Amino acid sequence: MPIDYAKESELLKALAHPVRLRMVEGLLGRECNVNKMVKALGLPQSTVSQHLGILKSRGIVRIRKEGVKTCYRINDDRIAALIKLLGK
Amino acid sequence: MPIDYAKESELLKALAHPVRLRMVEGLLGRECNVNKMVKALGLPQSTVSQHLGILKSRGIVRIRKEGVKTCYRINDDRIAALIKLLGK
């Protein structure tokens, strides 16, 4: 399958940040709401939300609303394999 | 193996550019000198050289000198699998 360089480089760019990489790895196999991530990461809420927005806009994650909470989960099938590759 | 987020996000950042992604894919399985890439990509020589420098500094490619020519080739075993993943 021919690669869409512009599109796939956007995907990689979204993952190419230490905080987002950590977020994505943390979301493998389980969903998580924003507040939990804020606490786990020790970063300002606005910063975490901004990073999540980037991951969402690239289709890497998607959300599920649960009352007032927003639960994020992985939405791209390739992510798990990609993260696994990085650990080698 | 636990991921070094800073290190691996640097790897992804180096790949997260349409031109560099195209370069890397073009180098899968075969080496190529700078001038050939300049012609193939239709970009200024300084631009191509700058991108190659980024790929090299992250260990994604390495070089072999052949007289005046510099031949670039893939140097990271994970790259082929990563590119393959992107095409899915």
Next chain:
DNA sequence: GATATATATCGTATTATTACGATATAACGA
């Protein structure tokens, strides 16, 4: 409706990346 909680968005200063012409360096052949 008032309040508290969860999250998103805005504004913006700082820092990083990009593109590319100009210039430098290095190897080769005449």
Next chain:
DNA sequence: TCGTTATATCGTAATAATACGATATATATC
């Protein structure tokens, strides 16, 4: 040594990404 070819580096203007406080919005509870 000169000229040519191949490549790297420099300088820099333009653009993009980042961090994060302030603020807005939405939902639940009382």
